[in-house]
């Protein structure tokens with residue numbers, strides 16, 4: 001029997017067309033029209049569409065992701081679908097996919113997709129990506145795989161996928177572990193399962209979390225600003241395997257002393273924070289002073305995890321445990 005898949009549209013280039021006046025892409029395609037433009041979609045699944053928003057993905061926020069997560073769980077509980085596809089702008093697609101992966105209760109397949117070319121452009125990649133995402137969400141093998149991301153016929157784990165090129169349609173990559181699987185001819189083929197990780201279902205979230213990238217010779221001014229601005233958490237995107245320069249180290253530790261949770265990630269696009277060194281400002285030395293290590297999460301994903309986790313607790317040891325389960 002054909003599966004029922006709900007396509008939830010949020011916006012992004014996939015739903016954009018060229019504005020004849022400016023020559024630039026702008027939101028222009030409704031959710032219904034997006035699905036209607038995919039040839040043969042109904043051969044694979046019964047599809048219905050829910051338009052959540054129609055915005056560039058930089059206009060998404062943790063609050064909107066929280067709403068989207070609740071919407072998917074509500075539709076799932078009502079038994080309205082066997083699986084879900086979310087269409088999204090690619091700039092922050094991996095953030096929303098990760099947030100959903102962390103927060104959803106449903107075990108039904110959820111597959112996020114987007115496009116790098118607008119709906120009016122030559123070789124628009126949106127229709128093919130929607131078709132592949134619907135096929136992925138409708139496949140029994142996708143159950144229990146967590147939130148998936150499917151573009152260019154490759155299927156990725158939301159936690160690990162990242163955008164790697166500003167304009168090329170073949171932009172999504174898992175730089176650490178490779179794809180989970182592929183849409184291959186008439187089949188959906190998985191080569192491995194995603195690694196299990198913590199899920200969080202807080203009643204509320206704390207979006208007032210900053211992400212600060214480190215640079216060589218960085219001083220502590222911007223970190224001080226975060227403290228003065230009343231942030232509830234900070235992620236420092238450190239150097240190499242999670243090291244920070246000496247002047248900002250002092251201010252990071254001062255933030256921690258004020259009771260503000262600080263997570264240390266790496267600005268390097270692959271690999272993980274590692275306790276390789278013990279000099280001042282190294283990941284090992286920071287951990288000894290109560291700084292939470294972000295593992296293999298990118299800074300922006302670690303930020304979202306902290307946004308969610310702070311909805312549950314701001315107790316440093318509990319936050320540390322949550323990050324260790326990733």
Ligand SMILES: NC(=O)C[C@H](N)C(=O)O
Nearest residue numbers: 012013056057089090091
């Ligand atoms: N390809 C895209 O969707 C990029 C667009 N700027 C967005 O993220 O909304």
